Amino acid sequence: MPGTRIGEKALTCLLYLSALIIIGILLAVVGYIVYKGLAMINLDFIMQAPRRAGKEGGISSTIVGTLYLTVLSLAIAAPLGVGTAIHLEEYAQKESYFAYLVTLTAETLAAIPSIIYGLFGFVFFVIYLKLGWSIWSGSLTLAIMVWPTITRTAQEAILSVPREYRENSLALGASKWQTIRKIVIPAAIPGIVTGMILALGRAIGETAAVLLTAGTSLGMPLSPADPARSMSVHLYMLAMEGLSMERAFGTAFLIIILLLFINYLANRSMSFLSHNGG
Amino acid sequence: MEKAIKMKSRELNLFYGNFQALYNINMDIEENRVTALIGPSGCGKSSFLRSLNRLNELIEGSRISGEVFLDDSAIYEKGINVVELRKKVGMVFQKPAVFPMSIYENVAYGPRIHGIKKRSELDEIVCRSLQSANLWDEVKDRLVAPANQMSGGQQQRLVIARVLAVQPEVILMDEPASALDPISTARLEELIAILKTRYTIVIVTHNMQQAARVSDYTGFFLHGCLLEFNRTEELFLNPRHNKTEDYITGRFG
Numbered sequence: 001m002p003g004t005r006i007g008e009k010a011l012t013c014l015l016y017l018s019a020l021i022i023i024g025i026l027l028a029v030v031g032y033i034v035y036k037g038l039a040m041i042n043l044d045f046i047m048q049a050p051r052r053a054g055k056e057g058g059i060s061s062t063i064v065g066t067l068y069l070t071v072l073s074l075a076i077a078a079p080l081g082v083g084t085a086i087h088l089e090e091y092a093q094k095e096s097y098f099a100y101l102v103t104l105t106a107e108t109l110a111a112i113p114s115i116i117y118g119l120f121g122f123v124f125f126v127i128y129l130k131l132g133w134s135i136w137s138g139s140l141t142l143a144i145m146v147w148p149t150i151t152r153t154a155q156e157a158i159l160s161v162p163r164e165y166r167e168n169s170l171a172l173g174a175s176k177w178q179t180i181r182k183i184v185i186p187a188a189i190p191g192i193v194t195g196m197i198l199a200l201g202r203a204i205g206e207t208a209a210v211l212l213t214a215g216t217s218l219g220m221p222l223s224p225a226d227p228a229r230s231m232s233v234h235l236y237m238l239a240m241e242g243l244s245m246e247r248a249f250g251t252a253f254l255i256i257i258l259l260l261f262i263n264y265l266a267n268r269s270m271s272f273l274s275h276n277g278g
Numbered sequence: 279m280e281k282a283i284k285m286k287s288r289e290l291n292l293f294y295g296n297f298q299a300l301y302n303i304n305m306d307i308e309e310n311r312v313t314a315l316i317g318p319s320g321c322g323k324s325s326f327l328r329s330l331n332r333l334n335e336l337i338e339g340s341r342i343s344g345e346v347f348l349d350d351s352a353i354y355e356k357g358i359n360v361v362e363l364r365k366k367v368g369m370v371f372q373k374p375a376v377f378p379m380s381i382y383e384n385v386a387y388g389p390r391i392h393g394i395k396k397r398s399e400l401d402e403i404v405c406r407s408l409q410s411a412n413l414w415d416e417v418k419d420r421l422v423a424p425a426n427q428m429s430g431g432q433q434q435r436l437v438i439a440r441v442l443a444v445q446p447e448v449i450l451m452d453e454p455a456s457a458l459d460p461i462s463t464a465r466l467e468e469l470i471a472i473l474k475t476r477y478t479i480v481i482v483t484h485n486m487q488q489a490a491r492v493s494d495y496t497g498f499f500l501h502g503c504l505l506e507f508n509r510t511e512e513l514f515l516n517p518r519h520n521k522t523e524d525y526i527t528g529r530f531g
Contacts (some may be wrong), residue, residue, distance in 0.1 A: 164373055167337075169377075170336065171331060171333055171441075173362070175361060
């Protein structure tokens with residue numbers, strides 16, 4: 001069939017159709033959540049603490065919990081991930097066994113289902129290190145989860161910095177580290193930030209791993225040692241236990257808004273950073 | 279009169295893994311003169327140039343035997359500070375790689391790296407370097423503009439200003455005009471003629487006429503060997519080797 005004109009036409013149509021379907025699905029999902037969630041959204045829903053297990057009141061503590069978890073996990077994973085990437089691209093010998101091992105590990109870690117991370121975090125952080133159900137446990141678990149993502153994207157970004165920049169900098173008498181810090185990283189910042197956005201999205205949306213490590217407490221978390229319920233976990237509980245479908249959709253809507261907002265901030269900081277050369 | 283020798287190589291061999299790129303190179307590079315390195319692609323002229331500031335070491339698996347001297351110090355000796363060496367032996371590359379920052383910051387990059395922080399001092403270095411590179415008048419009103427918005431010829435002169443800003447003694451140029459149009463090339467050659475009064479210049483070029491125009495000495499490389507090295511007029515008018523003659527008359531290359 002392909003090769004004939006009709007076959008060609010049919011194929012084009014099918015490809016077009018699949019593209020249309022994907023757009024349709026996205027619109028349906030987002031549209032439905034906006035439609036159902038928007039009705040819930042008001043200042044009280046955002047600012048008030050949940051009451052009666054979430055059946056009433058707002059979701060303020062879960063918003064704080066989510067921000068706590070994501071910011072802390074990123075603060076842990078970003079230096080580690082970018083550091084790993086710098087080591088692999090700039091210091092490790094390209095064909096060394098160690099570099100191969102690190103790359104393989106990062107790829108394997110990225111493919112592990114999140115519930116496995118949750119189980120590990122529960123056993124290791126919550127029980128063995130006695131951190132309990134806490135923002136620490138949750139953030140550390142999330143950090144391990146998003147580390148490979150940050151590493152991979154930072155690697156790509158560092159790799160795409162022209163070799164000539166490095167040569168010129170070194171030829172001017174800069175040390176390797178000066179070259180990395182003043183030339184390579186600033187030039188790679190847009191890619192590195194993109195990786196962090198991906199990581200953030202994953203951390204915000206993560207439910208299983210957080211449920212097992214940060215707990216489900218509805219209290220307002222004050223310190224990282226407190227347990228917390230993230231918005232995603234809250235959404236899961238509300239829907240699963242049939243507490244309040246409206247509030248579940250309201251939470252879903254806010255998660256999407258939060259993601260869009262973070263995306264916007266990241267883009268802004270990215271253009272700021274790349275224009276100012278770091 | 280005794281010639282002042284700025285750099286020299288003795289029995290220099292260079293290897294990339296199992297491949298030998300240079301064979302027993304002996305060359306004297308005279309101070310405040312332009313030395314041109316010519317030869318067909320892959321002959322080793324760029325490799326030789328890059329062994330003069332130890333930039334070859336960036337390639338994994340490269341090693342050398344023999345010696346290279348800057349003044350009287352052997353630059354491959356243990357304990358030699360590569361940073362100091364590269365400060366003294368600057369390099370201009372084939373493609374002008376301006377950093378993604380402003381014109382000012384590009385020139386100030388080297389001095390900043392070497393510890394100069396005072397704004398007034400930096401201002402002065404930037405101004406002086408841009409003037410020396412014949413670029414000041416064109417950019418003095420837009421020093422904060424991104425450097426990559428300049429034309430190719432301006433970028434190449436900016437890169438030269440960036441090198442001058444660290445006050446080198448020797449400037450290595452690796453086919454600096456190959457990406458430039460004829461007018462920019464002419465300006466670059468004028469600049470080289472001025473710079474050689476204060477710096478020692480080694481230039482790799484594919485362009486015979488350019489070598490003849492700008493240089494005092496010319497070395498002809500073939501298959502990793504320095505086949506002939508002489509005063510430029512001598513080499514072009516009375517080549518001793520018939521391979522040299524074949525190359526400069528355009529019979530191969």
